[in-house]
Amino acid sequence: MATPTKAKRRRFAVYNLPEFALPGTIFCKLIFFAPMIVDEFSLRHPDNLPRRRYSRILPLESSDPQCIQVERLFLKGWRHLNKPKPTIRAIYKILSSDQSLEVYARYKSQVQTINLLSKFNKGANEQLCFHGTKRLCLLGENNSKVFPCESSECSLCCIIQGSFDVAKCGNAHSFRRFGAGIYTTSCSSIQQHSASNSALNTNLRVLLVSRVVVGKPHNRRHNATHMNQPPTGHHSVCDVVGLPGVDLNYEETVVYRNDAIRPAYLVVYGPSTPPKPVKRIHSKAHTLLSSLFKTPVAV
Ligand SMILES: [Zn+2]
DSSP, X not given: OOOOOHHHHHHHHHHTOHHHHHHHHHHHHHHHSSXXXXXXXXXXXXXXXXXXXXXXXXXXXXXXXXXXXHHHHHHHTOOOTTSOOOEEEEEEEEOBOHHHHHHHHHHHHHHHHHHHHTTOTTTTOEEEEEEOOOBOSOTTSSTTOOSOOOOTTOHHHHHHHHOOOTTTTTTTOSOOTTOSSEEEBSOTTGGGGTSOBOOSSOOOEEEEEEEEEOOSEEEESSOOTTOSSOOTTOSEEEEOOSSTTOSOSSOOEEEOOGGGEXXXXXXXXXXXXXXXXXXXXXXXXXXXXXXXXXXXXXX
């Protein structure tokens, strides 16, 4: 092997000096490791800049395509005809950190690749699904109530700030038909019971709409309370409804990983207000004419 010349040795030494390496490292980090904006739900996305500082939800205009999509989903999902269809009061977009969205995007991409290789043509099969949960504050009640509370008991604010945690999901309900997972559904009316509201002085309810990587679902006909993951080759467990011998009477989709789901929208709804009866207005002129002629005057 040739012996390095004095000049080469000097260059090698210079390049290995920490003083030289340090600025280069910072430069590389700035170029290659600057956190990128993952998607439109990012706190840093330009569309979300009108949000109030420290808020995690952004009210959507009724003409916003996302608002229209969620509203349609909610009304279409109200399948219990015995429950009066409520009125939507507001729809908010839920904003997350890029770190949180990055984990979700990575898992979604993995599922997409695996499914396309296995000829499952729906890829990641991302869907918007409902999830009812406990609210202990007035978040979303109006456009000024956009700051999550600090209570660890308020499941709504916990999910909005830190997404879902499979270890905590289902604690409110002792019976989990598909075991320890995160439960969602396309049926907005069935979740009414779990969209509870412990806050005082309000009759409004809330419902989360989440992005879910359903992937290749395992369709089950019967309860399986022992499950803590989907069968091999699947990414979620869905029920099959409407068939003879099926234990389920409404649809549910369950995922078993925290990175398979992110909250996306918050629907605030209340009882539908019946149309007010038309009041007959009797002006002074009517009263005078009526008293003069002793006959009722048509209004
Ligand atoms: Zn709260």
